[in-house]
Amino acid sequence: MKPKTETELAEMVAGLSHPVRIAGGGTRGIGGPDATIQTTGLGDITLYEPGALTLVAQAGTPLAEIEEALKAEGQQLPFEPMDHRGLLGTVGEPTIGGVVAANISGPRRIQAGACRDLLLGVRYVDGKGQVIKNGGRVMKNVTGIDLVKLMAGSWGTLGILTEVSLKVLPKPEASATLAVQVPGAVGAVKAMSAALKSPFEVNGAAYDPQDGRAFLRIEGFSDSVSYRTDRLKSVLGEFGEIAEVTDTADLWRDLRDVKPFQGHDGDIWRISVKPGDAPDVSARLAADQLLFDWGGGLIWVRVPQGTDLRARLGAFDGHATLMRADAQTIEAMGRFQPETTAIKTLTKGLRQRFDPHGIFNPGLMG
Amino acid sequence: MDMPSPNPDILRRREAVLQQLLQVLPKDAVIHDPAETLAYECDALTAYKCPPMLAVLPETTEQVSDVLRICHAEGVPVVPRGSGTSLAGGALPTADSIILGVSRMNDVLEADYDNRFIRVQTGRTNLSVTGAMEEEDFFYAPDPSSQLACAIGGNIAMNSGGAHCLKYGVTTNNLMGVTMVMMDGSVVEIGGAHLDAGGLDLLGVICGSEGQLGVVTEATLRILRKPEDARPVLIGFDDNEVAGHCVSDIIKSGILPVAIEFMDTLCIKTCENFAKAGYPDCTALLIIEVEGSKAEIDYQLSKIVEIAKRHNPVEIRESKSAEESAKIWLGRKSAFGAVGQMNDYMCLDGTIPVSSLPEVLRRINEMSDEYGLLVGNVFHAGDGNMHPLILFDANKPGDLEKCEAFGADILRLCVDVGGCLTGEHGVGVEKRDLMSHQYAPQDLEAQMMVKDVFDPGWLLNPAKVFPLDASASRREVRLAAE
Numbered sequence: 044m045k046p047k048t049e050t051e052l053a054e055m056v057a058g059l060s061h062p063v064r065i066a067g068g069g070t071r072g073i074g075g076p077d078a079t080i081q082t083t084g085l086g087d088i089t090l091y092e093p094g095a096l097t098l099v100a101q102a103g104t105p106l107a108e109i110e111e112a113l114k115a116e117g118q119q120l121p122f123e124p125m126d127h128r129g130l131l132g133t134v135g136e137p138t139i140g141g142v143v144a145a146n147i148s149g150p151r152r153i154q155a156g157a158c159r160d161l162l163l164g165v166r167y168v169d170g171k172g173q174v175i176k177n178g179g180r181v182m183k184n185v186t187g188i189d190l191v192k193l194m195a196g197s198w199g200t201l202g203i204l205t206e207v208s209l210k211v212l213p214k215p216e217a218s219a220t221l222a223v224q225v226p227g228a229v230g231a232v233k234a235m236s237a238a239l240k241s242p243f244e245v246n247g248a249a250y251d252p253q254d255g256r257a258f259l260r261i262e263g264f265s266d267s268v269s270y271r272t273d274r275l276k277s278v279l280g281e282f283g284e285i286a287e288v289t290d291t292a293d294l295w296r297d298l299r300d301v302k303p304f305q306g307h308d309g310d311i312w313r314i315s316v317k318p319g320d321a322p323d324v325s326a327r328l329a330a331d332q333l334l335f336d337w338g339g340g341l342i343w344v345r346v347p348q349g350t351d352l353r354a355r356l357g358a359f360d361g362h363a364t365l366m367r368a369d370a371q372t373i374e375a376m377g378r379f380q381p382e383t384t385a386i387k388t389l390t391k392g393l394r395q396r397f398d399p400h401g402i403f404n405p406g407l408m409g
Numbered sequence: 410m411d412m413p414s415p416n417p418d419i420l421r422r423r424e425a426v427l428q429q430l431l432q433v434l435p436k437d438a439v440i441h442d443p444a445e446t447l448a449y450e451c452d453a454l455t456a457y458k459c460p461p462m463l464a465v466l467p468e469t470t471e472q473v474s475d476v477l478r479i480c481h482a483e484g485v486p487v488v489p490r491g492s493g494t495s496l497a498g499g500a501l502p503t504a505d506s507i508i509l510g511v512s513r514m515n516d517v518l519e520a521d522y523d524n525r526f527i528r529v530q531t532g533r534t535n536l537s538v539t540g541a542m543e544e545e546d547f548f549y550a551p552d553p554s555s556q557l558a559c560a561i562g563g564n565i566a567m568n569s570g571g572a573h574c575l576k577y578g579v580t581t582n583n584l585m586g587v588t589m590v591m592m593d594g595s596v597v598e599i600g601g602a603h604l605d606a607g608g609l610d611l612l613g614v615i616c617g618s619e620g621q622l623g624v625v626t627e628a629t630l631r632i633l634r635k636p637e638d639a640r641p642v643l644i645g646f647d648d649n650e651v652a653g654h655c656v657s658d659i660i661k662s663g664i665l666p667v668a669i670e671f672m673d674t675l676c677i678k679t680c681e682n683f684a685k686a687g688y689p690d691c692t693a694l695l696i697i698e699v700e701g702s703k704a705e706i707d708y709q710l711s712k713i714v715e716i717a718k719r720h721n722p723v724e725i726r727e728s729k730s731a732e733e734s735a736k737i738w739l740g741r742k743s744a745f746g747a748v749g750q751m752n753d754y755m756c757l758d759g760t761i762p763v764s765s766l767p768e769v770l771r772r773i774n775e776m777s778d779e780y781g782l783l784v785g786n787v788f789h790a791g792d793g794n795m796h797p798l799i800l801f802d803a804n805k806p807g808d809l810e811k812c813e814a815f816g817a818d819i820l821r822l823c824v825d826v827g828g829c830l831t832g833e834h835g836v837g838v839e840k841r842d843l844m845s846h847q848y849a850p851q852d853l854e855a856q857m858m859v860k861d862v863f864d865p866g867w868l869l870n871p872a873k874v875f876p877l878d879a880s881a882s883r884r885e886v887r888l889a890a891e
Contacts, residue, residue: 092764094661095763095793152605160582174851175851176849176852179827181829182792183760185579185834186830186840188617189618190859191613192612192614196609201609214663236523264705267708315603315607317601318525319523337604340604360602362606363607386599408608
C-alpha cells in the first residue's frame with residue numbers, strides 16, 4: 044500500500060485489520076509482515092528556508108533529493124546519516140522518514156548531535172489512524188511533552204511518520220583528516236580521547252584495527268582548519284606517527300557506511316558504549332572484524348553467523364543492536380538490547396497507547 | 410489563571426502524612442510550619458502564589474523514593490522543585506500538595522574528562538557544574554540567564570536553553586542519562602555515559618516534561634572543552650527589518666556564531682541608562698559572538714562585519730579585548746534587571762521562524778499601541794526565541810489582566826506564523842491554557858497518554874502544562890479513586 048496523501052494514509056490505517064510493515068525506501072532491513080505501508084507516495088520537500096536553517100519534508104522524500112536541495116544552498120544534514128545498503132545488501136532509495144524513524148546518524152554525531160537532536164518537529168499517524176503533530180519548525184521549542192524525540196528511533200512502532208522538520212547547517216568550507224598509526228584499540232581510544240578533549244573541535248574520530256590507524260577530522264573555514272589541524276598534530280604526537288589523509292570525503296563516507304565489513308559474511312552488531320570501555324568490551328567479543336567510531340563510543344562488530352554476542356558481552360553499560368543476521372538468529376537474540384523490567388513496563392505502556400492494536404512493525408522492538 | 414480547588418480529604422490527612430514523612434526523612438528536611446512553607450508559595454513567576462501543604466528537602470535518591478512512595482499511597486500531589494527560578498510557574502504548589510525540593514542534593518558524583526561527561530545530583534546549580542570543571546577547562550554548555558541560581562533538575566524539567574544554544578543546543582542535546590524516581594517510588598536508570606537510546610528514547614520524553622513524569626535525582630551531562638577564546642561584535646541599525654535580514658545573511662554565509670542577540674529601542678535605551686555600556690542610539694542592536702583562536706575569531710568577525718556593512722549599519726564595534734567584550738555584554742546581560750528596576754514586567758518566551766522576525770516585531774508594536782502598554786524586545790535572534798517584556802503597573806487595578814491578555818495575543822501570533830508558545834521557559838501554568846491554540850485535541854491527548862504511562866494517578870505536578878479542561882477527566886479519576 045502506497046498512500047499519496049497523509050489523509051489517505053490515516054484512512055488506510057484506521058481500516059487495517061492486520062499488522063503491517065512500515066517502510067520508506069526499505070533499505071534499513073527491518074523485516075516484518077509482508078503487508079507493507081510504504082510512505083514513498085509522500086515525497087515532497089514542503090518548506091526549505093536556508094536563512095532559518097530549517098527544512099520540512101514529507102516522510103517519503105528521498106534522502107538524495109534532500110541532500111541535493113541542501114547542497115544547492117551550501118548546506119547539509121549535520122548528523123551525516125549512514126547509508127545501510129552496502130552493509131545490509133538492500134536495494135531501494137533511502138527516505139528521510141526512514142532516517143528519522145531509525146535515528147540514523149554518522150561519524151559527526153559526536154559533535155553535531157544525532158538525528159534526534161536536529162529533529163524539530165513531526166507529523167505522524169498513530170495506530171488508531173489519527174494524525175498527530177508535535178514540535179514544529181523552530182529550533183527552540185519546549186511546548187508540552189516532547190514526542191519528537193520519542194518518534195525518532197521508534198522504528199515505526201509508535202506511528203507512521205508523514206512529515207519531519209529538521210535543523211540543517213552550512214556545509215563546511217574545508218575538511219582535513221589526520222591519521223595516527225596506533226598499536227591497538229587501547230592506544231586508539233586514548234588518542235581519540237585526547238583529540239576530542241582538545242579545543243580544536245574534532246568532529247570525526249574513528250579507528251579501523253585492520254588498517255591500524257585512528258582518523259581524526261576537523262572541518263570549518265579553510266584557515267581555521269589548517270590552524271586547528273596543526274595544533275591537533277601537537278596533541279597527537281605522543282600517540283604515534285601522524286599523516287594527513289587527502290581523500291577525506293571518501294574516507295569518512297566509507298567509515299560511515301562501514302565499508303570495511305562489506306562483502307564479508309557473518310552477523311553484524313552495533314554497540315554503543317562509554318568510549319573508554321570500548322577496548323575491554325571489544326576484547327571479549329572474539330570478533331572476526333571490528334570498526335570503532337565516535338571516539339570508541341560506537342563499535343561495529345562482525346562475528347560468525349549465529350554467534351550469541353549478548354552472552355559474550357555480558358552485563359555492560361550501553362546497548363547492542365543486531366543489524367544483520369538471519370531470521371532465526373534475530374529471533375533468538377532479539378534485534379534490540381533487552382530492557383530492564385522497569386523500562387520494559389514504560390515502553391510497553393507507550394506502545395499500547397500509541398498503537399493499541401499492535402499493528403505497526405510488530406515484534407521489531409519488543 | 411485558575412487552579413483546581415484543594416482536595417479537603419487530603420488537607421484533613423495532613424498530620425498523618427507529616428508523621429509518615431518524618432519517619433523517612435531527617436527532622437530538618439520536613440517543613441511544616443506555615444510560616445516556613447510560605448517560602449515555597451511561588452517560583453519566579455510571582456504573580457501566582459499558594460503555599461503548599463508541606464515541603465520536603467530530601468538528601469538522597471532513596472529519600473526521594475520514600476517520599477514519593479508515601480505520597481503515592483496517600484494520594485497526595487507532589488510538586489518537584491529545583492531552585493524555584495521557573496518563569497512559567499512550573500514549581501507553583503497547590504494547597505493540598507507537597508513541594509519536593511532537590512536543593513540539598515547538589516554533589517558532583519563523577520567528572521570524566523576522557524569520556525567527556527559529568528554526573529551530578531540535580532539540585533546542583535547550572536553554573537556550579539561548569540565551576541566544578543574550571544581547572545580542566547571544560548564547561549557545560551546550556552546557559553540560561555538564571556544559571557547562577559537555577560538547578561540542573563529544573564533545567565531538565567524545562568529543557569532550558571540560553572544565549573549560546575545556537576551552537577551547542579539546549580538541555581536535551583546535552584543530557585546523556587538520568588536516575589529518575591517514579592511516582593510510586595520505584596527508581597529507573599535511563600541512558601548513561603554512552604550515546605543514544607538502545608530502545609525508545611525515553612530520555613528525550615523526560616527532558617522538558619516539566620515534572621510530569623518523575624523526579625530526576627541524578628543526571629549525566631555532556632561536557633565540552635572550552636574554546637580558546639570568544640569575542641563579540643556589536644552592530645546597530647536604524648530598522649528592525651534590516652537587522653533581521655542581516656541575521657539571516659550571516660547564518661546563510663556559513664558562519665555559526667555561538668550567540669546572536671537582538672535588542673530593540675526600548676531595551677537599548679533602558680540598558681544604556683542602567684549599565685552605561687556605551688550602546689549607540691539606534692532602533693535595533695545585534696550582539697554577535699564567535700569562538701576559536703585569535704586568528705579564527707578575527708576571520709569570523711571580519712566576515713560578519715563585511716556582511717553587516719551591506720545593510721548600512723549605524724555603528725559597528727568589534728571587541729578587541731576582554732574588557733571591550735565585557736562592556737558589550739554588560740548591557741544585554743543586565744536587560745531584565747534594568748527593565749525590572751524601571752517597571753513591573755512580564756517576560757514572554759515565544760519562538761518564531763527567523764524569517765518572520767520583521768513581521769512579528771511590527772505586529773507587537775501595533776498591539777502595544779492598542780493595549781496602551783509598552784513592550785521591549787530582547788531575544789536570541791539566531792534561533793528565533795523572542796523575549797518580549799511587557800511593562801505594566803502591578804498596583805494599578807486591571808493592568809495585570811491587560812498585560813496577560815496582551816501576552817496571550819503575542820504568543821498566539823508566534824504560533825500563527827509557524828512558531829511556538831515557549832522556546833525555553835516551559836508551559837507551566839502561565840501558558841497552559843494557550844496550549845489548545847498550538848495543539849489540536851488529539852495532539853494534546855497523545856502527550857497526556859505519555860503521562861498516563863509514567864504517572865497513572867496524575868499526582869505529579871498537577872494542573873500544569875495541559876489545559877484544565879483537557880486534563881479534567883484524568884484528574885477527576887484520581888479524585889474519585891481516593
